[in-house]
Amino acid sequence: xxxxxxxxxxxxxxxxxxxxxxxxxxxxxxxxxxxxxxxxxxxxxxxxxxxxxxxxxxxxxxxxxxxxxxxxxxxxxxxxxxxxxxxxxxxxxxxxxxxxxxxxxxxxxxxxxxxxxxxxxxxxxxxxxxxxxxxxxxxxxxxxxxxxxxxxxxxxxxxxxxxxxxxxxxxxxxxxxxxxxxxxxxxxxxxxxxxxxxxxxxxxxxxxxxxxxxxxxxxxxxxxxxxxxxxxxxxxxxxxxxxxxxxxxxxxxxxxxxxxxxxxxxxxxxxxxxxxxxxxxxxxxxxxxxxxxxxxxxxxxxxxxxxxxxxxxxxxxxxxxxxxxxxxxxxxxxxxxxxxxxxxxxxxxxxxxxxxxxxxxxxxxxxxxxxxxxxxxxxxxx
Amino acid sequence: xxxxxxxxxxxxxxxxxxxxxxxxxxxxxxxxxxxxxxxxxxxxxxxxxxxxxxxxxxxxxxxxxxxxxxxxxxxxxxxxxxxxxxxxxxxxxxxxxxxxxxxxxxxxxxxxxxxxxxxxxxxxxxxxxxxxxxxxxxxxxxxxxxxxxxxxxxxxxxxxxxxxxxxxxxxxxxxxxxxxxxx
Numbered sequence: 001x002x003x004x005x006x007x008x009x010x011x012x013x014x015x016x017x018x019x020x021x022x023x024x025x026x027x028x029x030x031x032x033x034x035x036x037x038x039x040x041x042x043x044x045x046x047x048x049x050x051x052x053x054x055x056x057x058x059x060x061x062x063x064x065x066x067x068x069x070x071x072x073x074x075x076x077x078x079x080x081x082x083x084x085x086x087x088x089x090x091x092x093x094x095x096x097x098x099x100x101x102x103x104x105x106x107x108x109x110x111x112x113x114x115x116x117x118x119x120x121x122x123x124x125x126x127x128x129x130x131x132x133x134x135x136x137x138x139x140x141x142x143x144x145x146x147x148x149x150x151x152x153x154x155x156x157x158x159x160x161x162x163x164x165x166x167x168x169x170x171x172x173x174x175x176x177x178x179x180x181x182x183x184x185x186x187x188x189x190x191x192x193x194x195x196x197x198x199x200x201x202x203x204x205x206x207x208x209x210x211x212x213x214x215x216x217x218x219x220x221x222x223x224x225x226x227x228x229x230x231x232x233x234x235x236x237x238x239x240x241x242x243x244x245x246x247x248x249x250x251x252x253x254x255x256x257x258x259x260x261x262x263x264x265x266x267x268x269x270x271x272x273x274x275x276x277x278x279x280x281x282x283x284x285x286x287x288x289x290x291x292x293x294x295x296x297x298x299x300x301x302x303x304x305x306x307x308x309x310x311x312x313x314x315x316x317x318x319x320x321x322x323x324x325x326x327x328x329x330x331x332x333x334x335x336x337x338x339x340x341x342x343x344x345x346x347x348x349x350x351x352x353x354x355x356x357x358x359x360x361x362x363x364x365x366x367x368x369x370x371x372x373x374x375x376x377x378x379x380x381x382x
Numbered sequence: 383x384x385x386x387x388x389x390x391x392x393x394x395x396x397x398x399x400x401x402x403x404x405x406x407x408x409x410x411x412x413x414x415x416x417x418x419x420x421x422x423x424x425x426x427x428x429x430x431x432x433x434x435x436x437x438x439x440x441x442x443x444x445x446x447x448x449x450x451x452x453x454x455x456x457x458x459x460x461x462x463x464x465x466x467x468x469x470x471x472x473x474x475x476x477x478x479x480x481x482x483x484x485x486x487x488x489x490x491x492x493x494x495x496x497x498x499x500x501x502x503x504x505x506x507x508x509x510x511x512x513x514x515x516x517x518x519x520x521x522x523x524x525x526x527x528x529x530x531x532x533x534x535x536x537x538x539x540x541x542x543x544x545x546x547x548x549x550x551x552x553x554x555x556x557x558x559x560x561x562x563x564x565x
Contacts, residue, residue, distance in 0.1 A: 031387050
């Protein structure tokens with residue numbers, strides 16, 4: 001039926017004869033394919049959310065790191081184990097050290113510990129105060145000149161309320177929620193806490209309380225025993241160790257002293273690290289020059305100090321410096337020297353002498369003569 | 383399976399598929415596009431107001447899917463090149479004639495080939511009106527046009543088909559008969 005001419009009607013008939021076309025797929029297959037295609041449009045959503053979140057984090061973290069460069073006390077920047085982190089830390093320490101050196105040019109370097117020559121008739125009081133993070137205890141001392149015949153415990157209780165812990169960047173810890181007295185006959189310190197006290201709650205609380213009591217007593221007296229009671233009844237209950245009746249005071253020995261810079265503070269506390277005592281002075285000094293054992297502590301002997309050798313002669317510690325030791329008479333050097341003096345004292349030395357002093361004086365100290373070790377660290381007014 | 387899908391499949395699947403098949407003249411493409419139709423249907427099923435019948439609603443979606451497909455097929459590169467390329471103006475038909483058509487007689491095969499010379503709108507009208515047997519009113523609803531526009535488009539597309547059919551006849555049907563060309 002070939003035609004050269006087509007009427008509309010014929011064309012329409014032809015169109016109606018066009019074969020029916022059917023989809024041969026099973027309806028189940030068709031249905032299953034639908035959600036898959038749907039998902040396609042959502043694909044970009046998750047990557048973009050992730051990207052936004054990453055940008056967000058980036059902008060939050062970057063200022064933090066920048067900040068960390070300025071304050072060496074910032075833990076975030078300090079605890080980088082990576083090489084770059086170390087370098088950064090080194091740099092930040094140097095920059096703060098430089099800053100301190102700058103300031104010390106104007107002002108005379110001053111010693112920060114208490115020495116025998118300034119005590120006179122006064123009574124030295126030392127309080128062990130937790131740092132801001134309550135990780136370790138910082139000894140803070142002062143001389144009480146007007147003792148009026150009071151015992152050290154009376155003065156200890158009296159002055160406890162005058163401590164300015166927040167101002168120093170430490171945890172507000174004193175006065176203790178406890179009464180502290182002395183039994184003269186038994187030669188023991190009596191500590192009585194009220195019922196409902198906080199000191200037994202949590203291992204950190206408990207550790208701080210027990211350690212601060214032991215160290216307070218050890219620093220301020222020769223008493224070896226502390227008897228504990230709650231509301232007059234024997235024993236204090238601690239969450240972790242159970243009920244304790246008494247504590248034995250042991251004199252800490254062979255500790256190394258490190259710097260602790262509280263947040264925003266230019267002046268460090270010189271703090272003993274007493275988790276592990278050192279075998280000898282050399283290893284303690286070695287630790288003080290190297291990486292500090294705790295995050296918030298910083299090395300107390302700068303590389304420029306250049307100690308060549310240490311030797312002992314009776315109760316005198318003799319230090320010799322390397323020939324290229326670049327010691328300067330400034331506050332930073334003085335602080336390092338005091339850390340050395342305090343450490344020497346902890347190892348039982350009375351004096352420290354320098355065999356080949358690169359400078360004749362550091363602050364008030366005459367390096368050409370033997371220097372007496374301090375009586376107590378970290379003098380602060382209260 | 384989804385009850386909505388079941389119902390739509392039962393009633394209209396083959397109609398929609400056939401419509402898309404004749405629109406794009408390729409089975410695989412039609413299979414992909416019918417999938418797309420379902421996606422759009424599910425997205426807007428709750429907004430379906432029942433103003434038009436379900437059938438014309440589905441056809442209108444299918445037509446939009448087909449138009450989008452033609453648009454996408456021409457990337458911006460092709461569109462720009464097209465402007466500079468005057469030599470290659472004939473419509474190309476890359477796809478072979480499908481099996482269902484190939485077994486039919488010659489005129490049907492011609493007609494199938496002629497469809498490619500219509501515009502997309504003309505083709506849609508031809509398919510809906512004559513292959514799917516929709517009324518003028520239904521076609522108007524599915525395309526969103528007035529009935530008179532459907533009529534004129536239908537008229538024009540039949541004219542295109544007529545001319546193309548005659549060209550085919552001239553090319554392939556040279557059996558010595560005299561050809562009278564009607565203008």
